[in-house]
Amino acid sequence: RMTCPASGRPMFMASSTGMSAPRRAGAMLRNAVLGAGVARALGLSLPVLGVLNLEAAPQVVRALSHMVDKGYPVRLGESIRRDGGALLRGNDLLCGAVDVCVTDTLTGNALMKVFASFTSGGARETCGWGYGPSVGEGWDKVISIVSRASGAPVIAGALRYTARAVRADLPGKIREELRLAAAAGLEAELAALAPAPVPEEAVPPAAVPTDAELHGIDVLDLEAAVHCLWRNGIYAEAAMGCTGPVIKLPARSREAARQLLTAAGHL
Incomplete structure (x- = not known):
């Protein structure tokens, strides 16, 4: 969870300190479901999700759209850019355009460092809630981590964040989130995100102006x-x-x- 500097509002970063899946698209879709579960546990009954515009992000937005159509209770957000859509750019992170920003592991960790320590030039984490609680399938504990660079405000925020997660029965909320996602076709969407066989190369038609x-x-x-x-x-x-x-x-x-x-x- 991080503070968006332009608005001061909190935003969840759906990422991981480990690896949610071996390929980025599947990892980001799993992160989206788990991030939505954490947001719901902390009181957001209909979390608004956006996906950071990385490689594979359009595929993840498409998968989430299919799940929403099948009843998965989240809402896809809108970028503040003129072209809108649920693909987020840097501007959207700074202002907090959504409740949950979905990203991959490495990008999410880099962003957490920047947002937590930008006021100190990177020397100390001065704002935010640490790195958030552990969630996952079959995981019945709430374990949160901070960094050796975390300052007192961050550690205090992490303690409050974890206490709220425990009181909300976060493991139970995640079990329900995974059930909702499964009912909306999560496994089918993960299978569709697997690499497809490379089709036989096609011969291009005669070139014409592309306007x-x-x-x-x-x-x-x-x-x-x-x-x-x-x-x-x-x-x-x-x-x-x-x-x-x-x-x-x-x-x-x-x-x-x-x-x-x-x-x-x-x-």
């Missing part, structure tokens, strides 16, 4: 998405825009491409 873009495709899916369009006779190019990966294509083919990529699971 339109498609956003929202994960960088790990970008090449496969371009090949999908080539196989259907649409010329496209992979590119990197200011908000992340994009596919460049002729404007006249944009709607057909959107339908093809949605059907193929890339959008």
Whole structure:
């Protein structure tokens, strides 16, 4: 849990000091469920989630959207940027655009260090609640950690945070959270996030001017998405825009491409 410096409001960082899963997408989806459970235990009945715009983040947003459609009781938040959406950028972390920011292990730990110690130039953790309580499937204890660099305000916050988690029966709340996630198709979504076999390379159609873009495709899916369009006779190019990966294509083919990529699971 960290303090967002622009607003002063708290935000949960759904991360881990260990490894939730061997691949980033699956780890982030598990982190999202566990982070939502912790937020719910501390009084947020309908946590608002966003996913930090890392590799695999669009896949995780898509998986969470499927689960929400099947009744998983969370809400996907909105970036404060003009293009909105549940993919979070740095601005969103500073102002606290959501209740729970989903990230991977290494990024989450780096962010926790920055947010806890930015007022001291990194020498001492001066604000926040430490590194949060341990949660997981079959885990019946509440163990929180602090750092040798944690100052007295952080240690005091960590004690209060842990006390609230214990009083709320956090292990029991996590069991219920995992039940809700399972009922909404968590295992199927985790299976869908596993790496797909590499399809046979496609031959590109004749090049034509690309005067339109498609956003929202994960960088790990970008090449496969371009090949999908080539196989259907649409010329496209992979590119990197200011908000992340994009596919460049002729404007006249944009709607057909959107339908093809949605059907193929890339959008």
